[in-house]
Amino acid sequence: MTTTSPATPRDRSPDADTRAALDAALARLRTGSADWRALPAAARRDLLREVRAAVADAADDWARVAAESKGLDPRHPLAGEEWLAGPYAALVALDAYAASLDALARGRSPLAGVRLGTGPGGRTVVHSSPLRASDRLLLSGYTTEVWLQPGVTPHEARDAAGLASRHPHRAGGVGLVLGAGNVTSIPFLDVLYELLAEGRVALLKVNPTQDALVPVFERAFAPLIRAGLVAVASGGGDVGAYLTRHPGIDHVHITGSETTFRAIVGTGEDRLRVPITAELGGVSPIIVVPGRWSKADLRFQAEHVATMRLHNSGHNCIAGQVVLLSRDWDQREEFVRELHRVFGRTPQRPVWYPNAADRLQRVRDVYPDAAWFAGDTRAIAAGGGEIETTEYFAPVLGVIDLPGTGAAFLDAAVAHANDRLTGTLGANVLVDPATLRDLGAGFEDALARLRFGTVAVNAWTAFGFLTPTATWGAYPGGTIGDAPSGIGVVHNALLLDGVERTVVRGPFRPFPRSLGRGRFSVLPKPPWFVTSRTGRAVSEGFTRFRMDGRVGPLLLTLVRAFGA
Known part of the structure; x- marks a missing residue:
């Protein structure tokens, strides 16, 4: 979440040049929205693969700039956070979305081959990870399940999976993503969700705390920007306020604070005229x-x-x-x-x-x-x-x-x-x-x-x-009136409908103490622990394996993990 507002105050407006640039960007996106509707699932999948290559090319700069913007030496063990919460998160999301689009292109549900089970109260449970052998190794002992809302049957879950990507020709319009200021993958992932789950092209308004990453975002999104499907804007609260009330916007998504959410929603004649989704944090x-x-x-x-x-x-x-x-x-x-x-x-x-x-x-x-x-x-x-x-x-x-x-x-x-x-x-x-x-x-x-x-x-x-x-x-x-942690979900690369929650399960003990003592894991201290001495090296190594799939360097990374 963010605590500075990307959409207030409303007593100021951007200068004329800034307004003209934003208007032009929204006009291009309106045209791009029609182009996006015309793209079938296979073409969308191929476009995501181009984005993946762009992210891999920008990964080093992404992690370095993110660390430096937070006052960390990029070689510090804690800088591993910026690898995992930046390019790593982007790469694994792109792979997962591409797999769902590939299934849809072949006339299959994104849930084809995914195990379903039953949870408390008869809930349908989607065993959403690990789905690949590499995940079973890198994230050994960790699993996730998506519990669907009571009453959603396995058949309904398979039939509905895909969301807007099941019906790409339906109009989605133009979404405004007000990016978070704390974790660098959040804006990137929120834009992907607009495109693939909601069918909307997106203008990303970057939080001022991440202004240094604007060139990185532009590189990572380059294939989508060239196609007129994404635009990136920077600026303060005046820019955010102008965009939330712009007639060219059909939907707003924000990752931020409840205070910012309330300012965007507004009251009376200034009330937001379009739907809004949000992730607002909490205790x-x-x-x-x-x-x-x-x-x-x-x-x-x-x-x-x-x-x-x-x-x-x-x-x-x-x-x-x-x-x-x-x-x-x-x-x-x-x-x-x-x-x-x-x-x-x-x-x-x-x-x-x-x-x-x-x-x-x-x-x-x-x-x-x-x-x-x-x-x-x-x-x-x-x-x-x-x-x-x-x-x-x-x-x-x-x-x-x-x-x-x-x-x-x-x-x-x-x-x-x-x-x-x-x-x-x-x-x-x-x-x-x-x-x-x-x-x-x-x-x-x-x-x-x-x-x-x-x-x-x-x-x-x-x-x-x-x-x-x-x-x-x-x-x-x-x-709108009561959203202490927000409205809706994001990520969700299986494009599930009727979601209630995600349940994560991990090992109580790391390797080797996990042997025969509860849930097994081959991982020693996880690289995301703040006490890990090798967090940066291991997190970077995991990211590079996601980039190129090379096993040799991965083995060296796993050896380093045992030095945590």
Whole structure:
């Protein structure tokens, strides 16, 4: 999400030259919309393959510029975030969309060959990853499922998959994508969704925090820009406001804050006249189910929690913000001590997002007893209150105690997350294999009760963001008048209809401790962990394998992964 508004204030307007350039871009897109409608699925697939080549060509600059814009040396281990959350995410999405278009071109459903199952309440479950051998290796032990809304049958799911790409000749119009300012693949992926799921050509208005990446986006989108299907614009709130009220726009999509969303929707005579979808973030829980954990488990999962909060310096809509612990867990104090240790030893980095310093000061004022680390740039605060209702978008973690153990604690945590925390974007659950077995079917029922668009079990919900065949967005039910985490979904490269949520599952223990102890994984410490010493090298290596498929360099990357 973003906290600076790409669409306000409305008391200013771009200068005449800027307005003329935007008008011309929208006119070209209007023509391009007709051309897009004329392209069958096979031609769209081939065009995506051209975009893929363009992304691969721009990947080095993409990762470098993104790291530098956040105050990171591109060689720093944490710069691996910019490889995975930038060109890697773009490449895997393009491959997944191309596979769906290829299926449609052959007269098949994008779900052909994808395993379907049944979840709680008879829900249809789409086992959306891994679908390729390379995913089973690189992301060993991690899976995603898309749960469809109750009542959607497997037959209906297969028949509806494809969305607008099933009917390319229907008019889609021109969409405005107001890009996020924090994660560099978000604007790119949102544009792809406009094209392929909604059938709309798109004007991407880049957030000012990503202005340095405009040339990269233009290179990556070059085949689509030449075809008149995409345009890229930069500028401040005046440009965003002009575009949201432009008669050449048929739809608006924003990744941002609820405040920005409200400003765009407007009121009275200034009310937005076209439909809008949005991803607006929220306060994400990390539910820690009490069990019997080894010292290694406590350390690993503390690093896991720290990653959920400190990745990208906390400037993530899906950052874990509130840890829900059992006050009756006999290892509670030990786990909290491990959290404090990892917050203290994780490399210090810039808190770079606009207004983050003000939000950190707000935490000092509201939580005077909070523990501060890394030169007072990150904090852990005990107790509830504002941290449950305000997305800080900064490296601040809350710890809240609830009663009970086992199923009683899980029920209390689910109710607290649903009823006390703002937003419905994502929830994380950490549970050891023995406790998971003891909970039995009740655990899946508890997942079904969590009203969040992505739920991750022994994983971070960001894994769902990074998986193109998963879906990303708020839990269903958001409206113009009440959308704390937004409306609609994105990514969704299988082009599924009737989506309720994505469920991510990962290993509780890394290799070699995963051997015979729950869900198996060959991965040691994942490269996206903020404590990984080889995060940049491994993340870059994974991206280069997606670019060229060369096995030799991949083997070297996997060796490096064991040095994390």
